Amino acid sequence: MEWEELIPSSAGPPPDVRRKPEPGGRLARLRERLSKSRRALRAELSASLFDRLDAQTWERLEEALIVADVGAKATAEVVSRLEAEVEAGEVTGPEAIEERLVELLAGLAGRETPRLELSAKPSLVMVVGVNGTGKTTTIGKLAAALRERFGLEVIVAAADTYRAAAIEQLETWAERAGTEIVRGNQGGDPGAVIFDAIAAAEARDADVVIADTAGRLHTHGNLMEELSKVRRVAAKRLDGAPHETLIVIDATTGQNGLRQARAFAEAVEVSGVVLTKLDGTAKGGIALAIAGELGIPVKLIGVGEALEDLRPFDAEEFARALIAE
C-alpha cells in the first residue's frame, strides 16, 4: 500500500513538488520491525500448521489469533469458517489454506482500499482517542507526510487545551514537520481553536487542518459530549468538516479497543483508525475486530516515534503479519 493510493492525486499534489523518495533503509527497517513482531506468533504457529489437520490445528490457530488480540468472537468466526471450508474440501493443501486464512483476515480489515478524504480545500482532519495512544505524535507524522509527499500546506490545531504541556508537545511536532500551528490557551475552548485554525487555513490558502484533541476515556460522558460539540462547531464553520475523523488506537490495546471505537464513533462519526505502536510486540489484532464489527477501516499505522514512522495501512500485509513471516 502506497501513500499515493491512500491519498489519490485528485487531492492535488502540485506538479512542481518532488515526491519524497522512499529511503531504502527505512522500508527495510520497517520490515525488520514488523518481522520481529511476527516472530513470536510464528513460533506458536509452526511452519507446518496446516500440514496435518486435526483438532489441535484449529485450536492452535485460535490461540495464535487470540494472542494477537483479534478477540474471541472474530477469531471464532474466522477459524470456524476456514475449518468449514477445509472440511468441505473447498480449500486443500497447506499453502492454499494459509492463503485463504490471510484472505479471511484481510477481508475482516476491509475489502476496499482505504482512502484519506482530503479533496476539499481546506480539509479538516480531527484526531481523537483515549489517553496516550499517540494522537499528537501521529499528527506530527501525518503533517510531515502530507507536506513532504504531496506538497500540501498543513496547519495543525492545538485543540488539546486540557493536558499539561500538550500544546508545547504539538508545537515541537509542528516545528519538526515544518507546518504552522494555531494554538489557544491552556484550559481554553477547543472548539474555538479549531475555528481559528480553519479561518487561518482559509486566509492562508492552506490545504489541510489537522486538529489534535485531548485524550479522553470513552466512559466519561461529559468529555465525549464536549468532543461532539467540538465536531459540531467545526461542521458549522466549514462545509463537510470534519472530512476525516481518525481514532488513534494503541496496538497494545486489548478487547477494550472495540468499546473505545464504538463510543467514539457514536460521539463523532469516526471515519478511520490509526493503529500505533506496531513497532512493539503487540500485533494490534483488535483493529480487525473494530473493522469487522463497526466497519471502520484502518487507514494508517504507526511504527515508531520518528517523523517518518507512519505508513498507510495494508490489509493483506497486516493479515500476513498476524499469522506468517
Added chain:
Amino acid sequence: MFDQLSDRLQETLADVRNRGKLTEADVDKAMREIRLALLEADVNFKVVKSFTSQVKERCLGAGVLDALNPGQQVVKIVDEELAALMGGASRDLALASSGTTVVLMAGLQGSGKTTACAKLAKQLGDGGRKVGLAACDTQRPAAVEQLVTMGGRSGATVYEQGTRRDPVEIAEWALGQARSDGIDVLIVDTAGRLHIDEQLMDELAAIRKRTKPHDVLLVLDAMTGQDAVNVAESFGERVDFDGVVLTKLDGDARGGAALSVKAVTGKPILYASNGERIEQLERFHPERMASRILGMGDVMSLIEKAEEVSDADQAAELERKIRKQQFTLEDFLAQMKQVRKMGPLQNVLGMMPGAGKAMKQLRQVNMDERELDRLEAIILSMTPAERANPALIDGSRRKRIARGSGTTVQAVNQLVKQFAQMRKMMSQLAQGKMPDPQQLMKGMR
C-alpha cells in the same frame, strides 16, 4: 459481562440443580464460558488455560449449595480463585527509615507514567512527606514541561535539566539535589519505552543502578491486551520491578492484563489510577479487581465508600433501610451529595454490581457530573411525600416534577425506574445475596 456470564452459566447449568451435583460435562461446559469471559477481559490465554483447569478441579469437588444456583456457585468459585491469583492485600511503598527514598517509574509509551508520578507525589505529600520529582523523560516532546506543571500541582519539587543531558545523569544529579534538600521521597519519571528497545532498556537499567531505587514501579495501562505479559516479563528481566501501578481504571476495561502480569511475574499491583485529576490514585485491592474482571462490580468498595461518608450511626440506619427496602429518594439525595464529595460518579458507579449494564444505560442518559445536577434538581422538585414513596409519582406528578426541575417526563421516569431497581439490588446485596441477574437485567432494560 457478569450478567452475561452468570446468565450463560445459568443456562448452561440449568438442569444441574435437580441432580444436585456438577458432573464433568457440566463443568466443561461452564469452563468454556469462563474461558471466553476471561479472554474477553484480556487475561492472557496461557493464564486462562491454567486457571480454568484449576477451577475445574474445584468445581468438580463441589456440591450444589441450596443458597446459590449452580451458575452462581461456579461464578463464586471463579471469583475466589481469581482473587487468590491476584494475590493478597497490596502493600505500601517501601519507604526508607531515614534519608531519601527513591521510587523509579517505568513503562511503555503512553501508559500514564507522568500522571502517575504526580499523583503519587500528591499522595505522599498529603501524607506529610517532602517529595521530589526527577524529570528524566528527555525523549517525548514537552514531557519535562508536563512534569513541571503536574508536579507543581502536587506541591512537589521538580528537578529538571531540560532535554539535552543524558537521563541517567539527570537522575543521579536529581538524587544528589534531593538529598541535600532533605527530600523524603524522590520519584523518578522516565521516558516511555518499548520493552524490546535494547538501547532504552539499557538506559533504564543504568538509571536503576545509579539511583538504587527502593521501589521500581511498572506503570501498566489497564486496557492492555495479550501483550501485557511480554511487556512485564521484559521489564522484569531488565529492571526487576517491584510492583505495578495500574492506570486508566476509570475506563471500562476489565483489566485482565493485571491478572496476567501478576500471574507471570508474581509482582503485586500497588496502586490503581482512575482519572486524570491529581488525587485520583488509590491503593489497589486485588479482590476488587477479580470481581471487576468478571464484571461483578465492587461491593466492598461501595460499602467502604458508604462507610467513609457517613458516621457509624448513619451507616447503621442506612443499612437497615437498605435491607428493608425503605431507602427513599430523600436518602438517595443525601447519599448522592455525600458520594459526590468522594469523587466522580463514574468511579462510584463502576463499583456497583451489574455496573456493566447500569453504566451503559446511565451513559445513555449521559450520566456525568452535570447529570447529577439534573438528578438533584428532579428530586428537589418532588414533595417530601414523593421522595419517601416514589410509588406516589403518577403521570401528572411527573409532569409537574419535570417542569419544576426543567427536565423532561422521560428523565423523571428514568430516575424513578432506576431508583426502584437500585433499591431492590441494594437490599439483596445487604442481605448477602447476589442480586438475581435475570431480574436485574429485566429491570435494566
